Amino acid sequence: MNSSAKNLSSAKSLSSAKNLSSAKNLSSAKTVDLRCEFVVNPIGIGETRPRLSWRMEDERDAARQTAYRLVAATTPKKLDTHPDLWDTGFVKGGQCLDVIYSGKPLKSRSRVFWKVRIADADGAETDWSEPASFELGLLGEKDWTAGWIGRKTENDGYFQPSPFLRKAFRLASEPVSARLYATALGLFEMRVNGAKVGGDFLTPGWTLYFKRVQSFTYDVTPLLRKGPNVLGGILGTGWYTGAITRDRSQGGKQLALRAQLEVLCADGSRVVVATDTSWKTSFGPILSSDIYHGEHYDATRERIGWDSPGFRAAGWTKALEVAPPHISVDPARSLPIRAQQELAPGACAEPRPGEFIYDFGQNMAGLMRVTLQAPRGTRVRLRFGEMLNPDGTLYTENLRSAKVTDTYVCRGGGSPETYLPRFTFHGFRYAEITGLDKAPAKEDVAAVVLHSEMEQTGWFTCSNPLVNQLQSNISWGQRGNYLDVPTDCPQRDERLGWTGDAQVFIRTAAFNRNVAGFFTKWCLDLEDSQSPGGAFPSFAPNVCARADEQVSEEDFVGGESAWADAGVVCPWNEYLCYGDRRLLERRYAGMLKWIDWQEERSVDGILDHARYGDWLALDVWSLSPRYDRQLTPRPLISTACFARTTAIVRNAAKVLGREDDVRRLSHLLARVKAAFNREFVTPAGRLVSETQTAYLLALAYDLLPDDLRDKAMAHLVRKFAEHKDHLSTGFVGTPLIGPVLSRFGRTDLAYKVLLQKTYPGWLFSVLQGATTMWERWNSYTIEAGFGDASMNSFNHYGYGAIGEWLYATVAGIELDEDDPAFHHVVIKPCPPPEISLSAPPEDTVTWAEGRLMTRYGLVISRWEATPEGRLVFSFTVPPNTTATIRLPGRKPYDVPAGSYTVR
Ligand code: BGC
Numbered sequence: 001m002n003s004s005a006k007n008l009s010s011a012k013s014l015s016s017a018k019n020l021s022s023a024k025n026l027s028s029a030k031t032v033d034l035r036c037e038f039v040v041n042p043i044g045i046g047e048t049r050p051r052l053s054w055r056m057e058d059e060r061d062a063a064r065q066t067a068y069r070l071v072a073a074t075t076p077k078k079l080d081t082h083p084d085l086w087d088t089g090f091v092k093g094g095q096c097l098d099v100i101y102s103g104k105p106l107k108s109r110s111r112v113f114w115k116v117r118i119a120d121a122d123g124a125e126t127d128w129s130e131p132a133s134f135e136l137g138l139l140g141e142k143d144w145t146a147g148w149i150g151r152k153t154e155n156d157g158y159f160q161p162s163p164f165l166r167k168a169f170r171l172a173s174e175p176v177s178a179r180l181y182a183t184a185l186g187l188f189e190m191r192v193n194g195a196k197v198g199g200d201f202l203t204p205g206w207t208l209y210f211k212r213v214q215s216f217t218y219d220v221t222p223l224l225r226k227g228p229n230v231l232g233g234i235l236g237t238g239w240y241t242g243a244i245t246r247d248r249s250q251g252g253k254q255l256a257l258r259a260q261l262e263v264l265c266a267d268g269s270r271v272v273v274a275t276d277t278s279w280k281t282s283f284g285p286i287l288s289s290d291i292y293h294g295e296h297y298d299a300t301r302e303r304i305g306w307d308s309p310g311f312r313a314a315g316w317t318k319a320l321e322v323a324p325p326h327i328s329v330d331p332a333r334s335l336p337i338r339a340q341q342e343l344a345p346g347a348c349a350e351p352r353p354g355e356f357i358y359d360f361g362q363n364m365a366g367l368m369r370v371t372l373q374a375p376r377g378t379r380v381r382l383r384f385g386e387m388l389n390p391d392g393t394l395y396t397e398n399l400r401s402a403k404v405t406d407t408y409v410c411r412g413g414g415s416p417e418t419y420l421p422r423f424t425f426h427g428f429r430y431a432e433i434t435g436l437d438k439a440p441a442k443e444d445v446a447a448v449v450l451h452s453e454m455e456q457t458g459w460f461t462c463s464n465p466l467v468n469q470l471q472s473n474i475s476w477g478q479r480g481n482y483l484d485v486p487t488d489c490p491q492r493d494e495r496l497g498w499t500g501d502a503q504v505f506i507r508t509a510a511f512n513r514n515v516a517g518f519f520t521k522w523c524l525d526l527e528d529s530q531s532p533g534g535a536f537p538s539f540a541p542n543v544c545a546r547a548d549e550q551v552s553e554e555d556f557v558g559g560e561s562a563w564a565d566a567g568v569v570c571p572w573n574e575y576l577c578y579g580d581r582r583l584l585e586r587r588y589a590g591m592l593k594w595i596d597w598q599e600e601r602s603v604d605g606i607l608d609h610a611r612y613g614d615w616l617a618l619d620v621w622s623l624s625p626r627y628d629r630q631l632t633p634r635p636l637i638s639t640a641c642f643a644r645t646t647a648i649v650r651n652a653a654k655v656l657g658r659e660d661d662v663r664r665l666s667h668l669l670a671r672v673k674a675a676f677n678r679e680f681v682t683p684a685g686r687l688v689s690e691t692q693t694a695y696l697l698a699l700a701y702d703l704l705p706d707d708l709r710d711k712a713m714a715h716l717v718r719k720f721a722e723h724k725d726h727l728s729t730g731f732v733g734t735p736l737i738g739p740v741l742s743r744f745g746r747t748d749l750a751y752k753v754l755l756q757k758t759y760p761g762w763l764f765s766v767l768q769g770a771t772t773m774w775e776r777w778n779s780y781t782i783e784a785g786f787g788d789a790s791m792n793s794f795n796h797y798g799y800g801a802i803g804e805w806l807y808a809t810v811a812g813i814e815l816d817e818d819d820p821a822f823h824h825v826v827i828k829p830c831p832p833p834e835i836s837l838s839a840p841p842e843d844t845v846t847w848a849e850g851r852l853m854t855r856y857g858l859v860i861s862r863w864e865a866t867p868e869g870r871l872v873f874s875f876t877v878p879p880n881t882t883a884t885i886r887l888p889g890r891k892p893y894d895v896p897a898g899s900y901t902v903r
Contacts, residue, residue: 027124029058029065029879031096031116034132038516038578039335044137044181044217046331048106051098051582054116054129055857056879062896063879065094067119072103072112079113079131090119094880097579097821097855108143109179109262111135137217137331138181138260144329146260146274148185148322150235151281156253158243159293162286162423165257165319166232166306167279173267175224180231181262183215183329185322186255187238187289187423191307192223192231200336201367201450202425205484205521206239206497208528208540209252210325210547214332224263231273232307233257236289236423239541243292243402244495248543256322258329280316282306289423292402292493297419299411300376333521334484335453339366343447345431348439351392355432356439359388363429363772363795365480365490366450368406369420370433372440376412380435381405384428386491386794387780394432397789398779402493404428416444425450427480427491427795429771451479452518458511460806462848464755466763471806473766475512477773477797478505482515485522485540489775489793496539497525499558499566500612501798504735506570508803510577511813511852519574520583526567527590533600534593535559536567538612559597561610561634561641562732567594568645572652578855579821584652591649592661598642599668605675610638615798616776616791617730618760619691630730632691636680637732640697643672647701651817676703685711692719693733699744700736713744725752726761731798738805742830747809751832754802755843762802773800811850812861816884822854825883827875829863833888835871856881860899873902 033055036042056065069090071083078084086103096118106112115131138144151163180197182190183204190197197218204214235255239245261273285302289295305311345358358368363386372380384404385394396404404426408419431447433440460471481487485497486505502522509515522540529542531551537544537558544557558564571587574580598607611634619631650665676698680688685708687694695716698704704712720726727737741750757763760777768781775796779787786792808814812829815822832844847864857878864872876899877883886892887902 025124027120027122027126028060029056029063029118029120029126031055031118031126031129032057034114034116034129036132036134038514041133043135043219044215044331045134046137046139046333048136048139050101050134052101052114052116053097053099053855055855056096056118057857058120058879060121061898062121064121064897065096065118065880066121066123067092068096068099068116069118070099070114070116072101072114074111074113076113076131079115085112096880098581106136108136108139135217137215138329139331141329144258144260145272146258147276148256148258148324149275149277149279149319150254150256150322151283152320156241158237158241158246158290159288160237160241160255161283162289163235163255163281164232164284164303164306165235165275165279165281166230166313166316167273168228168230168309169271169273170228171224171226171263171265171271172269173265174226175221176264176266178219178221178224178261178263180218180220180259181215182218182233182257182259183213184235184255184257185209185213185252185325186240187236188257189234189422190218190231190259191233192220193225193229194305194308195223197223198336199338201339201422202238202337202484204332205334205337206541207525208542208545209240210327211528212328212330214334215329216332216336220261228309230307230309230311231259231261233259234284234286234422236286238291238423242290243493245543247493254322275319277319277321279319280313281319282313282316286423289421291424291495292404294403294405294407294426295421295424296407297421298409299417299419300409302411333517333524335517337450337452337483339448340451340479341449343449345442345445345447348442349392350439354436355393355434356436357388357392357394358431358433358442358445360429360431360447361771362476363427363480364447364449364476365425365427365483365795366448367421367425368431369418369446369448370440371416371418371444372410372436373414373416374410374412374436376410378410378412378435380408380410380433382408383432384426385430385432386428387786388430390785394430395786397786398792398794399491400493400790402491404491420448425483425490427489449479450483452482452484454482454513454515454518456512457514457853458807459851460803460811460849462810463846464843466757466766467754467806467845469766470762471803473770473772474508474797474800474803476771477795477800478509478512480772480795481797482509482518485525489796491795492793496543497522497541498539498563499526499536500563500615500731501796503562503566503569504731504801505797506573507577508801510573511803511807516574516578516580519570520580523571523574523583523587526570527587529558530567530590530593531556531558534597536564536594538563540566559609560612561607561638563612564594565641565645567591568648572648575652575655576815576817576820579823581655585656588652588656591652595646595649595665595668598645602639602642602672605639605672606635606679607638607642608635610634610641612731613637614693614730614732617691617693617733618728619693631689632693632733633680633689636687636689636694637697639672639676639679640701640703643669643676643703644701646672673703677705681708686715687712690715690719691733692716692723692727692737693729695719696729696733696736696740699740709744713746716740717746717749720749720753725749726756726758727753728760734799735801735804738802738809742805742809747830748833750805750809751844762799770794773797807850807852810845810848812863813850813852813859822852822856822859823881825859825877825881826886827861827877827883828886829861829873830888831863831865831871835865835869854878854881870903875900
């Protein structure tokens with residue numbers, strides 16, 4: 001018997017303390033990065049059978065896990081001695097992702113400590129991992145004793161003041177453990193004894209409020225003490241009653257807080273402090289707050305100490321009891337929005353007397369923190385913009401009706417005061433301060449970057465500095481728009497979860513950052529906003545939906561091809577990138593409904609429901625920017641997307657073992673493809689409307705018979721030639737350019753289009769000074785200034801979807817759809833073919849490197865041309881995975897984990 005088999009069999013019965021101690025002859029491998037539902041040590045989750053994952057660290061070649069053993073217990077001590085919840089015993093195999101917790105049943109508040117050890121390729125066992133933990137939130141209505149409370153106000157518009165709510169209470173002995181569960185209709189900030197609870201902003205996030213809100217769980221043990229304590233809450237309008245929803249007919253009126261503090265004390269007593277009418281309320285310094293329009297804060301109205309013991313709440317009234325909204329209150333799926341980074345400004349400019357302008361050097365989304373000193377009552381105005389006018393003043397025309405203005409009235413008294421708004425956010429690079437005699441020193445001003453928690457997982461760099469700037473712009477585009485939902489832009493009076501933008505960018509997003517949890521939540525928003533008949537909305541949450549009104553399918557804002565497709569594309573890509581099969585299972589019924597909806601409306605396989613067409617395409621028959629002037633026919637786009645989504649759902653059905661659906665959808669797909677060819681393709685492989693987008697769709701979505709592909713490809717190449725190898729595509733066509741040209745053998749052309757420095761194209765905007773992706777390539781030009789302000793966002797990530805091609809094709813890190821989550825990696829780098837010429841084009845890319853932190857570990861792929869034009873490839877395949885290597889001009893081969901160089 002070899003040692004591996006021995007180790008495995010001796011580990012069979014494993015519940016004694018002895019067996020839990022470390023085995024001898026330990027493996028040098030390690031298990032790290034233990035996660036539950038994609039998060040390290042989460043608290044407040046809503047899953048009773050959460051999924052547990054870890055990563056194997058092992059430097060040896062061909063490293064892989066051959067077995068695992070996972071134990072779980074109610075306390076750290078029991079975890080070491082006698083796991084009382086679960087012991088899997090050694091389970092053979094390499095599974096390290098999404099092991100479903102199957103120990104003793106869990107319920108609301110259950111706290112679980114767990115650890116894992118594995119056997120390596122030789123069968124040698126590792127030591128136990130460091131312990132990890134997870135904890136459940138309040139799962140159901142019955143767990144809540146807290147009611148909904150607020151403050152009565154005459155003004156229930158979106159400029160309503162923020163209620164402050166407080167409750168004083170005593171703890172008879174030291175707190176041992178304390179959890180605060182909180183949610184709101186509106187936004188909340190909770191306070192305990194003078195301190196902000198948690199580091200998050202804009203909580204509890206944005207959901208379809210007439211269906212659900214999310215509750216957040218906080219460990220507040222360190223903030224409490226024996227004796228008097230105060231729990232406080234502040235409410236803001238946010239997405240609930242603010243202009244963003246109100247202006248579009250959705251949205252509530254009465255702000256409300258629901259909070260429940262549960263404390264276990266040293267004397268064994270349990271104390272619950274829950275929102276009810278014994279709470280006291282007052283208005284305070286926040287006179288209004290709104291996501292579009294900004295916050296108005298009057299520091300002279302501050303009630304210092306209101307959230308601490310000893311405050312005499314004179315004039316505070318009894319909290320208003322708010323009728324329960326009868327919606328589900330779910331433990332948060334959202335990852336919190338947090339301050340991720342601070343940017344310091346350059347020198348302050350003063351283009352007009354008293355107008356102080358700060359440049360943070362980077363377009364972003366978030367808030368500005370400013371420290372200033374001025375006499376009591378001084379009114380300071382803070383405005384924000386993405387660009388400057390030629391005279392150096394703030395450019396705000398593109399914000400449309402959004403006021404994007406914070407006002408701060410100084411407390412005075414001779415000491416510096418610091419202001420950071422709470423219940424708004426702005427998209428900006430520049431800030432303007434007026435109302436002060438003297439500009440605050442630049443050390444006293446900072447831009448606070450906000451976005452949802454999503455750690456960086458991807459790094460792309462290459463020899464071309466302009467492409468590197470493009471990559472940075474793409475990354476900042478994502479950071480500026482992933483605030484609880486994926487928005488189109490963070491600055492103007494829009495900031496909606498536009499589905500088309502999200503679906504074209506999701507693959508790029510999943511390279512740049514870990515967006516697994518982010519999309520788990522948004523995919524539910526999509527489904528919550530799906531029409532009864534099955535149409536996904538144009539934006540989720542659907543700000544046009546109303547609880548009290550049955551909207552007919554025809555009036556529903558959604559069901560538009562390429563936009564509504566997000567409901568299918570996003571869960572599917574979450575499955576591909578992260579292996580999230582559970583998400584696919586849960587969203588599958590909704591995905592299928594979208595196919596049914598399309599099928600019902602199609603006539604002989606042709607669907608005509610693509611209102612936005614190839615949004616912002618440059619192929620138009622009149623110069624009007626209106627989408628109905630596009631040259632690519634909308635039925636062509638619609639039918640192509642119908643086929644694509646049918647193929648995706650068919651593939652999902654295969655994964656989930658729904659054989660009947662596989663059959664039905666395969667037939668449907670064949671019918672739609674046939675219709676597409678009948679209606680839009682000539683026997684010579686020409687498309688009836690000869691736009692780049694039309695050819696790209698036909699090729700990308702495999703709509704053509706084999707014998708027409710090369711022909712269509714030749715036409716596509718001709719269409720590029722007609723545009724001097726520039727693109728003429730919009731939101732739908734542009735993301736397909738790199739992938740299609742490379743797949744059909746024209747990587748050279750893909751590079752050419754990418755590297756164009758003239759309009760239109762990616763590097764054109766870079767050369768005009770972009771630090772994020774722009775809505776239009778020429779949103780601003782050095783030569784002609786600003787484009788039409790009505791559609792002129794400087795932070796619109798849609799065209800950043802080229803990022804997928806940079807990682808997957810230029811660097812060559814691709815996944816295998818049959819073995820997702822990069823469990824089987826395809827390393828397929830594609831240097832520009834002309835690199836081996838004796839005189840390659842001047843600006844071409846001569847080396848590139850992609851790094852991707854997959855759930856298994858770091859994949860690296862790098863190539864470099866030597867001065868003689870020879871190519872050197874190096875790559876790293878993480879433990880527990882395998883890779884197929886496809887290098888240009890060579891036969892593919894398979895490798896196990898390890899680091900490799902090929903010359
Ligand atoms: C948004 C886009 C969106 C589009 C729909 C615009 O106003 O900013 O990004 O996808 O509407 O066509």
